[in-house]
Amino acid sequence: QQQVKQSPQSLIVQKGGISIINCAYENTAFDYFPWYQQFPGKGPALLIAIRPDVSEKKEGRFTISFNKSAKQFSLHIMDSQPGDSATYFCAAKKGGSEKLVFGKGTKLTVNP
């Protein structure tokens, strides 16, 4: 059973456009939702994270939107740049647990 469903699997965006990646979860015990960015040959790195008590969190060009009632959260990358080309993973963690559950990833390509 996949606990965190991520879509799309791949995404191509033009430079300057908006990239949107979506994730959905079922387990209401999840209370921490990070996004990770991974470049080829490297490990994932934390990009931004949110808790369900806020509906949106913004850091620079990256924004997480969170819809608790729909059990969905999404990553928006504004003014997408070729350097943003990477694989993005959403994840979720239950309160009291140190274990993350990851989505399957989205490969983002930003064309110049």
Added chain:
Amino acid sequence: DAGITQSPRHKVTETGTPVTLRCHQTENHRYMYWYRQDPGHGLRLIHYSYGVKDTDKGEVSDGYSVSRSKTEDFLLTLESATSSQTSVYFCAISGPGPDQPQHFGDGTRLSIL
């Protein structure tokens, strides 16, 4: 970058041989994790450790064992490697607390022929 070193970075071996991967950290973090990454599956937790000699299973632990005799080292062992264990293996570390991020190493690419 978090002080995480994985070794070896690449390994090719044959089915049935034992394989040990090492993760070494210099951050003195309590929690350490082993993941495997496969196309179409994302990152899946194999085992994790919450202290010296304290370990627990993740979602894909069959065929793998771990050991942690020192805070800084977390070993992943494939007792008898199979081709289905060909993958990229990542180690991660984190401190205690609800919002502590996991920091990942750069991975070990393991091929089992």
